[in-house]
Amino acid sequence: MIYRRFGRTEQRISVFSLGSMRLVNVPPAQAQATVEAAVAAGINHIETAQAYGHAESLLGEILQTLPVPRQQLILTTKLTPQPQDQLRESLQGSLTRLRVDYLDQLAFHGINLPEHLQWVLQEGLPVLRQAQKEGWVGHIGFSTHGSLDLILEAIQTGSFDFVNLHYHFFQQRNRSALEAAAQQDMGVFIISPADKGGMLYHPPQRLQEVCQPFSPLEFAYRFLLADPRIHTLSLGITQPQELQTAWAALRDPEGGWGNVLRQVQQRLQEREQEHLGTTRCAQCYACLPCPEGIHIPEVLRLRNLALAHDMTEFGQYRYNMFGQAGHWFPGVTADCCTECGDCLPRCPEQLQIPDLLRETHQLLHRSPIRRLWE
Ligand code: SF4
Ligand code: SF4
Incomplete structure (x- = not known):
């Protein structure tokens, strides 16, 4: 595993994080085996959200059985905007379900509209800053599906330690947010490179051919990891075997994150030119x-x-x-x-x-x- 400094949180975070959204859809034993395999392979960041069904309580059970001490893991959950007077109780609910007494990171889930940012700054953050002082929460960040302008505005408030961002080879609209986050020394977590990045776990034949010698998913991982402003990529896996593409992407970073990567990018651009022309x-x-x-x-x-x-x-x-x-x-x-x-x-x-x-x-x-x- 490779670890990177997660911006000003100063955490050493594995370049792959385990997302938990899909774990609720598989049998508990399979979810347990997936988390165990990820942690055994050196993944030290587990990410969840209040909104992901029973993911927090599922993880809470699994965490009890892991052979690694709690302090070796970075645990993140996310909460959506909600009435300010319910926020402490809501946070306490997450701690209870996850069976921990602190969270390394807490993210506001989905700063997607200007009113969400306003709520976070005026109502959400004061409560979470207090929770931070009391030791419930380590670092505060946000996830977003919002417009680039809104993302830049949120980053430039300087109020957040990390951001969960959509940025992929096939969707580079948020590229300037990477630079803005780097200037604020924020940790950068990339959301769903496999699924939202193009359903790359199930690629069409033509894409597989163009991405050689990599699989499209391995190429997508390598493209992201070649950028030092990016610190960790979420893996929304549901079985241990799915870790294999992630490991493949970590092999030979010198060769694979440089020239070969550029050759694949060049071929992808040529295909666009060939099939789309002036359209x-x-x-x-x-x-x-x-x-x-x-x-x-x-x-x-x-x-x-x-x-x-x-x-x-x-x-x-x-x-x-x-x-x-x-x-x-x-x-x-x-x-x-x-x-x-x-x-x-x-x-x-x-x-x-x-x-x-x-x-x-x-x-x-x-x-x-x-x-x-x-
Ligand atoms: S349709 Fe034209 S203006 Fe709109 S994003 Fe595409 S190139 Fe730009
Ligand atoms: S032409 Fe169609 S897409 Fe363009 S602005 Fe009008 S309604 Fe929207």
Whole structure:
């Protein structure tokens, strides 16, 4: 295992963290074996949330049986905005379920809208600072699915020790948040590189070929780990065997995080050029806002991936979440386009956005999908 300094928390954190969202969906013995295997392999950070069903109490039971002392583990949970007078009790509930008397890290779960940040700064943080003084909580951070502007604003408050961020090879919109977090010396935890990063545990053949000599998932891990501003990647695994790709990504960092990685990136870009030509969305976000609430860049990102890399299944998974997950995944399906033309003069690529939206809807529209823990 490789460990990195988790920003100003000064913790030495394993470059892979064990996420627990999916552990609640497998038999308890399998969950236990997965946690044991992860810890035995040197993963020292376990991450959960109040919102992940019974994940906290499941982990609480498993933690009792692990052969490593509590102080060798970094334990993080997350809580969503809630009435201020319930916050202490809510935090106490997490400690009770996890069967611990302190949390190394506590994150506000989903600073997705400006009002969430306002609530955190005005109501949430004062309570958690008090809990910190009393020794219940070590470090305070936040997770986010919000806009880049909001993420930068939250980071620049200087109030947080770490951030849980969406940033992946196939979605680099939040790149400047990495730099902002580095300037604040914050720990950076990357959310879900395997699943939200492109369903890379189940890659299409074309993508597998382009990513050689790596699997697409190993490539995605290596891309992230090559960036020293990133400290740890979440593994949402449910069985011990799934650790193998993570270990593969740690082999030969000198060769694999340098030239070979760049060659794969080059090939991926060439595929985009070949399959998308002048219809490639450059992901500049200049077309927003759309009066109908269509998240044009995200719709067209999914089109880019489906056409260039055959990532249609991933595209369908994400596209059919539009309109289903509120601020966790904002936007509506592309058939809401009225062809008003507002976005057209703002697109530097001069894309025929309504035509591309219509095509993407035909390509990706299936039954609506809800988020896993809702
Ligand atoms: S043309 Fe369609 S996508 Fe563009 S702004 Fe109008 S409704 Fe939105
Ligand atoms: S302005 Fe054009 S290139 Fe930029 S994100 Fe929107 S559609 Fe894509």
